[in-house]
Amino acid sequence: MADKTVTRSHLTEAVYQEVGLSRNESADLVEAILEEISSTLSGGEPVKISSFGSFGVRMKGERVGRNPKTGEEVTITPRRVIVFRPSHVLKNRINGNLGGTPGPAL
Numbered sequence: 001m002a003d004k005t006v007t008r009s010h011l012t013e014a015v016y017q018e019v020g021l022s023r024n025e026s027a028d029l030v031e032a033i034l035e036e037i038s039s040t041l042s043g044g045e046p047v048k049i050s051s052f053g054s055f056g057v058r059m060k061g062e063r064v065g066r067n068p069k070t071g072e073e074v075t076i077t078p079r080r081v082i083v084f085r086p087s088h089v090l091k092n093r094i095n096g097n098l099g100g101t102p103g104p105a106l
Helices: 008-019 023-042 088-099
Strands: 047-049 053-060 063-066 073-076 079-086
Touching: 008 023, 023 047, 023 053, 079 088
Parallel strands: none
Antiparallel strands: 047 053, 053 079, 063 073
16 A cells, blocks of 8 residues: 555645646635535534545543653543544445455545
């Protein structure tokens, strides 16, 4: 498996190639989508993308952890974390690649 991180520029180029918008319009579209996802999650609302998955915000309570170097106990404060649940379509596509054959397109 190649160790390649998909960046905003990769997404922008993909939109440019697939949709045919200009590079600037493609970049604006990617930024608008990411901003909408971010602001919705910041407001505590879930984001569901059909055939891809759902992003949500979950509250983690206060707990006691340990400093791995010293073994000292420290209190980890409560916080909100982002969680992702992949759709069955995405799970099937990923697991379909176990046999070396490509999975179905989304």
